[in-house]
Amino acid sequence: MAGLSEIASAAxxxxxxxxxxxxxxxxxxHETRQRVLAALAELPHTSRGVAALGRTGVVGLLVPELSNPVFPAFAEALETRAARAGFSCVLCNTRSSEPDSLGEEQYVGMLLARGVTGMIFVSPGIANVSPARRTARSAYYHQLVNDGVRVVFVNGGVPSADIPDVAVDEQLAGYLATRHLLDLGHRHIGFVSGPARSLPSRLKHAGWATALExxxxAARPALVSHAPYGAGGGARALGELLDREPVTAVICSSDHMALGAIRECHRRGVxxxxxxxxxxxxxxxxxxxxTxxxxxxxxxxxxMxxxxxxxxxxxxxxxxxAQPVGAHTRIFRPRLVVRESTAPLR
Incomplete structure (x- = not known):
């Protein structure tokens, strides 16, 4: 309870x-809740019960959202594998739209106050900040490691920190997706992208550009349309792209965005x-x-x-x-699954 006492005193x-x-x-x-959450974010990690880490057998699973089906799928797979290894899990939704919800740093504080054994971040916050902010954000994870917190990333590493990253090859995914469309005869291929600051979107963009070149x-900027992740973002990005470019095919940053793009096609009669x-x-x-x-x-x-x-x-x-030495990344190859939403150019 020492961690809770310090949070209480600060708030x-x-x-x-x-x-x-x-x-x-x-x-x-609301005001009291915000004071507690602010204290949670501001207290040094060393005062939040880090000494108790490793004793509870509880692992924190931090995922960015649950509306995108891929993140519940990751959470389920991680929880199943952790249970086989003898751990129980606490699931933390770090970007909830609910009022008074906790963000990533506040959830980290909560988990440390409870003396968790370690944490697994799926698409951590640093994966979705601009390159200019990555240095400042990486300092936060550096401090976690320096304080003795056991951390693993899934899709979103910090190369300069001693944190292993288990990642799918996003650049190869962009390349393979574009290569598939090129092989079908398409030459006007657009990219329905997530936010420009997002590392996964930037990597897929690089793969798309390489395949075109x-x-x-030419991987022209006009062929790229950015929007927030999600079905609504996919619909918006595709609509903006179709309004300015006669593309015959598009790759999307996620299935969620692709579903929105297909819905926009239905709306337009495409x-x-x-x-x-x-x-x-x-x-x-x-x-x-x-469909x-x-x-x-x-x-x-x-x-993964x-x-x-x-x-x-x-x-x-x-x-x-078997303890890893220094930061490293385990890269996994994506697999092309061909269904009915792509076809030869007509």
């Missing part, structure tokens, strides 16, 4: 109030794939059930979850002889 509230905030219970007004085609081929990324559980079923690049989620838990377990048991 000027009781320990029971801190407990209610951390457990998302009613009975705490191999064919002697036939998929007869008039526009659409390809996604993730192979989320819904990809095979939309038409979605061609996509699959992430090997089960294999196993690797992430193995990395965490190795760091928790330095006597086992």
């Amino acid at each position: 000027g509230v009781s320990v029971s109030t801190v407990s209610r905030v951390l457990n998302r219970r009613a009975g705490v007004n 191999e064919e002697g085609l 036939s998929v794939p007869d008039q526009l081929s659409v390809i996604g990324f993730d192979d989320s559980p819904l990809a095979d059930y939309c 038409p079923p979605l061609t996509t690049l699959a992430q090997p989620i089960a294999e 979850a196993r690797a992430a838990v193995e990395e965490l377990a190795a760091r928790l048991d330095p006597d086992a002889g």
Whole structure:
């Protein structure tokens, strides 16, 4: 309870109030809740019970959202693999749209106050900040490691920090998606991208550009349309792209964006794939059930979850002889899954 006491002291509230905030219970007004969350984010990690790490057998799973089906799929695979390794899990949704929700740093504070064994971040916050902010953001993760926190990333590493990263090859995914469309005869291929600051989108963009340039085609900025991740963003980005470019095919940063893009095609009377081929990324559980079923690049989620838990377990048991030395990345190859949303150019 020492961690809770320090949070309570910093926020000027009781320990029971801190407990209610951390457990998302009613009975705490908005202003008090915000004071507790601010104290949680500002206290040094060393004062949040880091000494208790490794004793509880509880692992924090931090995912950016649950509305995109790929993240619940990752959470389920990680929880299953962690349970086999003897860990229980606390799931943290770090970008919830609910009022008074906790962000990534606040969830980290909550987990440390409870003395968790370690943490696995899926698409951590640093993966979605601009390049100019990456240095400042990476300092936060450096401090976690320096304070003795056992951390593993899934898709979003910090090369300068001693944090293993289990990642799918996003650049190869962009390349393979574009190569598939080129092989079908398409030459006017657009990119429905997530935010320009997003590292996964930038990597897929690089793969898209490489494949086009191999064919002697220009990867023109006008062929790229950015929008927030999600079905709504995919619909908006495709609409803006179609309004300015006569593309015959598009790759999308995620299946979620691809579903929105297909919906926008239906709204405009554009036939998929007869008039526009659409390809996604993730192979989320819904990809095979939309109309038409979605061609996509699959992430090997089960294999990546196993690797992430193995990395965490190795760091928790330095006597086992398998503890990683320094930062490194385990890269997994995406797999092209061809369904009905792509077709030869007509």
